[in-house]
Amino acid sequence: MKPNKKLFFFAGEASGDRIGAQLLSQLKEYEKAGVGGPLMRKEAFTCWHPMEEFQMMGFAQVIKGLFKLRRQFKAIKKEILEFQPDACILIDYPGFNLRLAKLLRKAGYKGKIIQYVSPTVWVWGKGRIKTLEKYFDHLLTILPFEKELFSHTSLPVTYVGHPTGEAISKTPRDHAREENLLALFPGSRFVEIERNYALQLELAKRLKEEFKEVRIAISCQNPDYRSHLIEKARGVFKESEFEIIPAEKSYSLMQRANASIAKSGTVTLELGLYQVPSVVVYELDLFNRLFAQYLLRLKIPLVSMTNILLNKEVFPEFVTKPHTPEGIYESLRVLWPNTEKRRALQNDLEELQKMVGQDASQRAGELVQSLIESQAS
Numbered sequence: 001m002k003p004n005k006k007l008f009f010f011a012g013e014a015s016g017d018r019i020g021a022q023l024l025s026q027l028k029e030y031e032k033a034g035v036g037g038p039l040m041r042k043e044a045f046t047c048w049h050p051m052e053e054f055q056m057m058g059f060a061q062v063i064k065g066l067f068k069l070r071r072q073f074k075a076i077k078k079e080i081l082e083f084q085p086d087a088c089i090l091i092d093y094p095g096f097n098l099r100l101a102k103l104l105r106k107a108g109y110k111g112k113i114i115q116y117v118s119p120t121v122w123v124w125g126k127g128r129i130k131t132l133e134k135y136f137d138h139l140l141t142i143l144p145f146e147k148e149l150f151s152h153t154s155l156p157v158t159y160v161g162h163p164t165g166e167a168i169s170k171t172p173r174d175h176a177r178e179e180n181l182l183a184l185f186p187g188s189r190f191v192e193i194e195r196n197y198a199l200q201l202e203l204a205k206r207l208k209e210e211f212k213e214v215r216i217a218i219s220c221q222n223p224d225y226r227s228h229l230i231e232k233a234r235g236v237f238k239e240s241e242f243e244i245i246p247a248e249k250s251y252s253l254m255q256r257a258n259a260s261i262a263k264s265g266t267v268t269l270e271l272g273l274y275q276v277p278s279v280v281v282y283e284l285d286l287f288n289r290l291f292a293q294y295l296l297r298l299k300i301p302l303v304s305m306t307n308i309l310l311n312k313e314v315f316p317e318f319v320t321k322p323h324t325p326e327g328i329y330e331s332l333r334v335l336w337p338n339t340e341k342r343r344a345l346q347n348d349l350e351e352l353q354k355m356v357g358q359d360a361s362q363r364a365g366e367l368v369q370s371l372i373e374s375q376a377s
Contacts, residue, residue, distance in 0.1 A: 026365025161357025
């Protein structure tokens with residue numbers, strides 16, 4: 001391998017930043033630059049733009065940010081064409097990445113373009129499959145069933161395993177389960193916290209009213225919102241009844257928790273791998289709910305990662321439709337004591353651990369290297 005081989009990386013949100021950092025650690029001999037978050041910036045990586053500039057959530061924010069996205073597309077395309085990397089590794093964030101790949105090809109870029117994490121083509125339809133097949137050289141998937149979705153295309157697809165399984169396998173298990181601890185995971189973005197946190201606190205309060213010994217631990221994924229989380233919790237609990245857990249101790253919290261209430265996302269897979277019985281609550285605002293239900297006609301039977309992988313509702317989900325706190329609480333309540341429902345759920349989670357690999361970044365790194373080497377030969 002020549003020493004001047006170059007790679008461009010793009011990660012537009014926290015989960016992609018984590019995947020990108022793991023992959024960067026496997027590709028030490030390359031010159032690497034692009035867009036990344038705090039974890040990627042700790043690696044040998046030249047960050048042209050911080051990932052935080054690209055974060056938007058929900059259809060409403062995307063519409064408002066169209067002009068900003070247009071500027072970002074032009075800037076990044078220009079930088080890539082000047083840098084001329086041997087490969088572009090685009091992580092998750094499909095709305096941006098698929099358009100970027102198309103623009104690069106039309107501008108004459110000849111290097112490899114690799115998408116790491118498949119778009120949810122089973123939700124959004126098959127238009128994205130055609131785009132991937134036309135403009136990408138390889139797709140790396142993190143869910144085992146996704147490869148089959150592309151079997152009718154010419155696009156090479158490799159299932160590398162889920163990076164979360166790898167991260168958890170490398171984390172020491174040095175905390176015991178605490179039978180009275182309920183964990184809350186309201187999210188890392190302010191809009192997520194605003195929509196989900198109050199309901200999570202209400203459910204936690206109901207559980208504590210019924211089971212007096214319950215203690216509450218609240219995950220703080222973004223230190224900027226720590227004071228906000230504390231203020232809201234003080235309105236429901238005494239200071240001695242709750243604790244705030246920083247992001248770097250999330251896995252320790254999952255080891256300790258007897259059950260959790262979580263927003264949808266990667267956190268549900270992490271909780272599944274730690275075998276924490278959980279209820280998934282993710283409230284959409286009216287605009288996004290109507291957009292999803294009536295304009296896109298989305299049919300989403302399962303939304304949390306653990307449920308998608310196991311292909312059934314192991315974690316009770318309350319996401320795409322408005323629900324009453326009473327109905328959600330009953331699903332939480334039956335998971336708290338040592339019930340048959342709880343035992344059945346934990347048996348399902350044992351199957352999850354068998355499905356998720358522990359070497360995703362190594363396998364992805366080896367594939368990237370082989371693609372670049374094949375291009376040079």
